[in-house]
Amino acid sequence: MLRGVEARCDRAARREADPVGFVHQYQSLADQEIVALLASCFAFGNVKALRAKIADVLRRLGPSPAESLEDAARTKRALRGFKHRLYDERHVAALLLGARRLQRRDGSLGAALVGAFAGANGELVPALVEWVGAMRRLGGLDRLSGNGAAHILPNPEGGGANKRLMLLLRWMVRPADGVDLGLWPLPPSALVVPLDVHLHKLGRNLGLVTRKAPGWKSALELTRSLAAIDPADPTRFDFPLCHLGMVQDCPSCRDPVRCEGCGVRPICRHWAEN
Numbered sequence: 001m002l003r004g005v006e007a008r009c010d011r012a013a014r015r016e017a018d019p020v021g022f023v024h025q026y027q028s029l030a031d032q033e034i035v036a037l038l039a040s041c042f043a044f045g046n047v048k049a050l051r052a053k054i055a056d057v058l059r060r061l062g063p064s065p066a067e068s069l070e071d072a073a074r075t076k077r078a079l080r081g082f083k084h085r086l087y088d089e090r091h092v093a094a095l096l097l098g099a100r101r102l103q104r105r106d107g108s109l110g111a112a113l114v115g116a117f118a119g120a121n122g123e124l125v126p127a128l129v130e131w132v133g134a135m136r137r138l139g140g141l142d143r144l145s146g147n148g149a150a151h152i153l154p155n156p157e158g159g160g161a162n163k164r165l166m167l168l169l170r171w172m173v174r175p176a177d178g179v180d181l182g183l184w185p186l187p188p189s190a191l192v193v194p195l196d197v198h199l200h201k202l203g204r205n206l207g208l209v210t211r212k213a214p215g216w217k218s219a220l221e222l223t224r225s226l227a228a229i230d231p232a233d234p235t236r237f238d239f240p241l242c243h244l245g246m247v248q249d250c251p252s253c254r255d256p257v258r259c260e261g262c263g264v265r266p267i268c269r270h271w272a273e274n
């Protein structure tokens with residue numbers, strides 16, 4: 001059933017309405033990494049609004065964001081006055097300068113993560129703690145005040161689902177399929193689904209998650225359920241599921257009007273029960 005949902009997903013059309021669409025507009029690995037990090041860190045709330053803000057940052061940085069970030073003073077001037085929800089110009093500048101400095105230190109963000117992954121014996125969370133910590137230190141995020149400094153690139157051990165980090169990893173690690181780019185040489189089997197409240201609700205409706213809170217343990221549980229279908233690449237189903245169309249409006253009950261046309265209705269527990 002999930003393979004059918006995957007087969008019916010119009011990836012090209014959906015990609016353009018998704019933050020990952022920005023990453024496909026750049027050619028060099030350095031630019032793609034910077035843009036993917038930016039887009040994933042902004043990936044919460046209204047998608048139209050967040051895409052407009054990502055576009056604003058990219059316009060300010062010019063045709064090659066990675067090149068622009070070579071000049072910290074110029075970057076800070078370019079971002080002057082920028083504001084998006086919890087983030088202000090200081091948070092965005094520190095995030096991106098930290099990323100660029102890590103690229104220069106290790107060759108690429110992907111190489112830095114691969115090194116951290118090896119150093120953590122293939123354990124994802126400790127590797128991310130090391131990788132995120134390096135970026136935060138190099139960019140000075142740790143020295144900034146305000147909730148935006150913690151939220152823009154949070155500690156992966158915080159207990160939350162790490163949705164935005166998992167989204168970034170899915171984009172950069174999963175094999176290229178028109179949406180994900182397959183740029184970082186890590187095993188897709190190590191990835192965890194980018195869980196948010198909508199995907200959590202859908203996972204519960206499909207009997208793939210039993211936990212009630214949409215945190216890290218639920219993300220692991222959903223990933224394990226999907227790994228039963230494809231152990232080598234469990235997060236392959238994330239994009240098609242999140243673009244089902246009614247995910248945001250799912251009533252989580254048997255509602256003939258609102259469930260009309262739902263692609264997973266045949267396996268939804270609300271329709272299986274009498």
Ligand code: SF4
Nearest residue numbers: 250252259262265268
């Ligand atoms: S059939 Fe209805 S309740 Fe079930 S997942 Fe689809 S929209 Fe949600």
